[in-house]
Amino acid sequence: MTETEANRSSTRDLSTEDTVELPEQAVPGDGGEGAGSAYERIGGAVAVQAAVRIFYERVLAEPDLAGYFESVEMAGQRRHLAAMLTVLLGGPDTYTGRGLAQAHQGLGISSAHYARVGAHLLATLMWLDVPADVVDHIRETLGQVESQVVAPRSRPAG
Ligand code: HEM
Numbered sequence: 001m002t003e004t005e006a007n008r009s010s011t012r013d014l015s016t017e018d019t020v021e022l023p024e025q026a027v028p029g030d031g032g033e034g035a036g037s038a039y040e041r042i043g044g045a046v047a048v049q050a051a052v053r054i055f056y057e058r059v060l061a062e063p064d065l066a067g068y069f070e071s072v073e074m075a076g077q078r079r080h081l082a083a084m085l086t087v088l089l090g091g092p093d094t095y096t097g098r099g100l101a102q103a104h105q106g107l108g109i110s111s112a113h114y115a116r117v118g119a120h121l122l123a124t125l126m127w128l129d130v131p132a133d134v135v136d137h138i139r140e141t142l143g144q145v146e147s148q149v150v151a152p153r154s155r156p157a158g
Contacts, residue, residue: 040093040133048089051124052082058120063114068107086151088141089134101148118142141156 023135037046055077060066069077080097087093097103123134 003029038137039086039132042089042130042134044127045086046089047128047130048082048085048091049078051121051128051130052078052085054127055081055121055124058124059117062116065113068109068113085138088129089137097146100145104149104151109149111146111150114146114150118146 042048047113056069056074080095083095083097085094118139121138122135125138
């Protein structure tokens, strides 16, 4: 792998602007795009696509979460999330969507809803038997990007 490729696979800023701050650290044991990356270990594109499909089935099964996606074209949505997850896992970088902050701006997402969506993502990965260190990496990332997704004035439930 060239130096450029190595940098791209581990430090890509998904914002396309300067709004996303994804961790610079790749997954432990991540060898970038090649064999040994978390992406390869979990089964590559097939596994990521399965995760995204199951994830959105879970999210859309909850009426108050499904409401956010009422007018969203889900095929494109799944494609974007799959591409984003792929980059996070050290796979090839084909993400062409908006940055997280821009994509979620104005949606009024509460931190409670964020937590539920995040829990669905982690539960999906665990259900697919994704190794624990990879799940931990995604959990950590969810913590790091929350402020870019949650609406500034939303309050925690309760
Ligand atoms: C870290 C957690 C999340 C990630 C990684 C994520 C990822 C994404 C991605 C990649 C897109 C597509 C961007 C584009 O179209 O260019 C998107 C859009 C969207 N997300 Fe999220 N998302 C997260 C959390 C949430 C939560 C918690 C909700 C709602 C409760 C949500 C609702 C939406 C909606 C409704 C859209 C479509 C917006 C539109 O097309 O105008 N997302 N998200």
